[in-house]
Amino acid sequence: MIRNSIMKLRGSIIYLVCGVIGWLPFHTLRILLLRALKAKISWKVGLYRGFEVRSPWKLKIDKGAIVGHNALLDARMGLTIGRNVNISNEVMIWTLHHDYNSAEFAQIGQPVVIEDYAWLCSRSVILPGVTIGKGAVVAAGAVVTRDVQPYTVVGGVPAKLIAFRNENLTYDLSDAVLPVI
Numbered sequence: 621m622i623r624n625s626i627m628k629l630r631g632s633i634i635y636l637v638c639g640v641i642g643w644l645p646f647h648t649l650r651i652l653l654l655r656a657l658k659a660k661i662s663w664k665v666g667l668y669r670g671f672e673v674r675s676p677w678k679l680k681i682d683k684g685a686i687v688g689h690n691a692l693l694d695a696r697m698g699l700t701i702g703r704n705v706n707i708s709n710e711v712m713i714w715t716l717h718h719d720y721n722s723a724e725f726a727q728i729g730q731p732v733v734i735e736d737y738a739w740l741c742s743r744s745v746i747l748p749g750v751t752i753g754k755g756a757v758v759a760a761g762a763v764v765t766r767d768v769q770p771y772t773v774v775g776g777v778p779a780k781l782i783a784f785r786n787e788n789l790t791y792d793l794s795d796a797v798l799p800v801i
Contacts, residue, residue, distance in 0.1 A: 642671045666797035684794040698731030708742040737789045
């Protein structure tokens with residue numbers, strides 16, 4: 621019982637610390653503190669204010685990725701974000717949720733992978749176990765319940781194919797990061 625209480629207290633402190641990190645004034649400072657919590661993040665990443673991360677030690681973000689204002693990154697089961705990924709404002713990425721068929725309301729989940737050049741538009745929701753393919757676009761407000769194929773555009777609830785994207789992507793989003801925001 622005491623061990624359980626200590627684990628809850630530890631989890632609460634980490635949650636609070638991660639909440640504070642999201643509101644600090646510089647990307648570099650946010651990255652430094654997340655790295656201190658064992659996140660694997662390139663120095664060339666933009667983490668905009670108000671983002672939230674859960675279990676940063678299970679988070680990997682590659683060069684040129686952008687995480688918008690008030691985005692939620694749930695890495696409790698593992699979250700990998702590739703190069704030059706644009707995660708827009710208020711996106712929610714979930715790796716863990718509750719089993720609605722469980723009599724005990726048990727938690728279930730799987731890792732999420734967002735491959736290079738993917739773009740998750742504002743207020744989209746990615747559910748556990750999903751892979752967003754290279755260069756794919758998730759339209760604003762979409763709810764993604766299964767894998768998204770490379771270079772496709774999906775939208776709606778649940779997300780469905782609505783278009784295809786150019787496969788000749790060469791941009792580097794690390795050049796677009798504003799230092800203080």
